[in-house]
Amino acid sequence: MDKRLLARLALSEVxxxxxxxxxxxxxxxxxxxxxxxxxxxGQRDECASHxxxxxxxxxxxxxxxxxxxxxxxxxxxxxxxxxxxxxAGGFSQLAFDRGVPLLRRKAVDNGVAALVINRCVHFSALWxxxxxxxxxxxxxxxxxxxxxxxxxxGGRGPVFGTxxxxxxxPRPGKDPFVFDMAxxxxxxxxxxxxxxxxxxxxxxxxxxxxxxxxxxxxxxxQGAMLTFGGHKGSALAAMIELLAGPxxxxxxxxxxxxxxxxxxxxxxxxxxxxxxxPRRFLGERYEHYLHSAETLFDSIEQQGARLPSARRYEARxxxxxxxxxxxxxxxxxxxxxxxx
Amino acid sequence: MDKRLLARLALSEVxxxxxxxxxxxxxxxxxxxxxxxxxxxGQRDECASHxxxxxxxxxxxxxxxxxxxxxxxxxxxxxxxxxxxxxAGGFSQLAFDRGVPLLRRKAVDNGVAALVINRCVHFSALWxxxxxxxxxxxxxxxxxxxxxxxxxxGGRGPVFGTxxxxxxxPRPGKDPFVFDMAxxxxxxxxxxxxxxxxxxxxxxxxxxxxxxxxxxxxxxxQGAMLTFGGHKGSALAAMIELLAGPxxxxxxxxxxxxxxxxxxxxxxxxxxxxxxxPRRFLGERYEHYLHSAETLFDSIEQQGARLPSARRYEARxxxxxxxxxxxxxxxxxxxxxxxx
Numbered sequence: 001m002d003k004r005l006l007a008r009l010a011l012s013e014v015x016x017x018x019x020x021x022x023x024x025x026x027x028x029x030x031x032x033x034x035x036x037x038x039x040x041x042g043q044r045d046e047c048a049s050h051x052x053x054x055x056x057x058x059x060x061x062x063x064x065x066x067x068x069x070x071x072x073x074x075x076x077x078x079x080x081x082x083x084x085x086x087x088a089g090g091f092s093q094l095a096f097d098r099g100v101p102l103l104r105r106k107a108v109d110n111g112v113a114a115l116v117i118n119r120c121v122h123f124s125a126l127w128x129x130x131x132x133x134x135x136x137x138x139x140x141x142x143x144x145x146x147x148x149x150x151x152x153x154g155g156r157g158p159v160f161g162t163x164x165x166x167x168x169x170p171r172p173g174k175d176p177f178v179f180d181m182a183x184x185x186x187x188x189x190x191x192x193x194x195x196x197x198x199x200x201x202x203x204x205x206x207x208x209x210x211x212x213x214x215x216x217x218x219x220x221x222q223g224a225m226l227t228f229g230g231h232k233g234s235a236l237a238a239m240i241e242l243l244a245g246p247x248x249x250x251x252x253x254x255x256x257x258x259x260x261x262x263x264x265x266x267x268x269x270x271x272x273x274x275x276x277x278p279r280r281f282l283g284e285r286y287e288h289y290l291h292s293a294e295t296l297f298d299s300i301e302q303q304g305a306r307l308p309s310a311r312r313y314e315a316r317x318x319x320x321x322x323x324x325x326x327x328x329x330x331x332x333x334x335x336x337x338x339x340x
Numbered sequence: 341m342d343k344r345l346l347a348r349l350a351l352s353e354v355x356x357x358x359x360x361x362x363x364x365x366x367x368x369x370x371x372x373x374x375x376x377x378x379x380x381x382g383q384r385d386e387c388a389s390h391x392x393x394x395x396x397x398x399x400x401x402x403x404x405x406x407x408x409x410x411x412x413x414x415x416x417x418x419x420x421x422x423x424x425x426x427x428a429g430g431f432s433q434l435a436f437d438r439g440v441p442l443l444r445r446k447a448v449d450n451g452v453a454a455l456v457i458n459r460c461v462h463f464s465a466l467w468x469x470x471x472x473x474x475x476x477x478x479x480x481x482x483x484x485x486x487x488x489x490x491x492x493x494g495g496r497g498p499v500f501g502t503x504x505x506x507x508x509x510p511r512p513g514k515d516p517f518v519f520d521m522a523x524x525x526x527x528x529x530x531x532x533x534x535x536x537x538x539x540x541x542x543x544x545x546x547x548x549x550x551x552x553x554x555x556x557x558x559x560x561x562q563g564a565m566l567t568f569g570g571h572k573g574s575a576l577a578a579m580i581e582l583l584a585g586p587x588x589x590x591x592x593x594x595x596x597x598x599x600x601x602x603x604x605x606x607x608x609x610x611x612x613x614x615x616x617x618p619r620r621f622l623g624e625r626y627e628h629y630l631h632s633a634e635t636l637f638d639s640i641e642q643q644g645a646r647l648p649s650a651r652r653y654e655a656r657x658x659x660x661x662x663x664x665x666x667x668x669x670x671x672x673x674x675x676x677x678x679x680x
Contacts, residue, residue: 080420081451082452111454116621179575233569243616
């Protein structure tokens, strides 16, 4: 029986709590606002790992000296199709927010444009950023490396991060079509939860340090995680390393882990966001082809299959109506951060 | 024992054979040149399904009235970041070739640019196109829909095509890093081969018409194929439908199959190619970060894992030295096309 008590908070209270903790620990007002927004979205959509729980990780990263809490991101108009934002060692969120207006203008002008975020500390849920851009009517693709924990197909040593890739398609009057997925078979946190519970993990989540398939969570954490989808997932993970690492002049997952030097902080690297303006691609045919996309979505849902973010949107509606629940143990830890 | 005889041909002979068949059947010289090049590359790299075998499919598609053999692709400077080529009902290859110079210029100017191919009949191996662009120093991502044969995760009805996605990264002085993969669990041709041989297919390749997992190749061909990687592969397949369908003003896989109307011809739709100029992204830091990518590749190969195209490059070296083998049965069929 789960004896934890649950506190119910309105989303505005979640926001206030997150901002209060961050500002008390030295984050600038703007940094705190941007980071808190990700946490409110995570808590609202019942992605607990990106909710206020992340405050603990943020403060640990700060105490390890691995994030600048008062960083001022600098926006560079790098090329006609490329905005570059130097996050200057802060979290990625404010850098993203600062880059959006110029990214939008470039996508509208050119059809396609890239937002490069450099030198950011990263824990953001990509879908939060994707939705910011689909809300502006842009089709969006985003990816980033992380810490090297994942072996390539046929290998045994960690090379890739959990390397998420996320995509969004705007649906006027409806929740956008959005997916946001790690290219690892599973999140590292899930393996950690199995280890704590003393439970075996399914085959396919990882290999031991000598490259053998294993169901031991401990062995996977000491060895390497695997990608989803075998050699195809591994190829995608490599693509993400290249696009959101060397192409944009930033670190690979292996370099991010080396930079961490055992501190256990959030990864430090770059992020690539591509935005396509469907109005620029389609002109007068915009309505026709957006309808064609709706026909595709209908043909998926009418056979009982779900669109990727359906569960998040259901959670969102619940949270907006009723607030969110946070267990007492976590709330105690957060209160401790407020009365240090 | 396999009693088929094998003829050994030089690559120049493969090219001559393919062009002769195509021109005899009414393809314009330029169309034949472009299509033959794909087949030479396929045969050379021992991707038999994209070698001269495809001549049979090309001529069948022609006889079904589903391709214009003398189409003149039209290049449009659609937007500062977008080249659009109307293939005008011809095969995709010549349209691609015609679009490359402007795509390159736009990528060099803007950092990132898109090549949209519309109204093409498609059977090209994407890696051939990817390598054309990596040879120009461009990082490249390409995808296209096909015919609707693949069910979404959790569904039973075909919605997606086999929807390939391909990526390339130039490696100065070395074969580029390239992958080209279907988002279906397996190629449709492999299921057909199992059906002909009366062999069961592995679970996970497809479902029967009532949505049940099955090992019957016939049931999968009557039902639906599945994507690789479960719901993650399914999400990618949907992304490809959207990016290389509605976004570029062209057909989805379901619309392509409807257009075919049972003719059994190659799919008719569009293709999206994104090109990134790493020199524009990196400036003076180009050498440094290309070296960083090489470190990534080394860390994969040094643990005994292979890069995605390793087998193709080995086949290529063999073929360039010794020519290629074509079995007598296929050669007879091709000769029959030359003496109709």
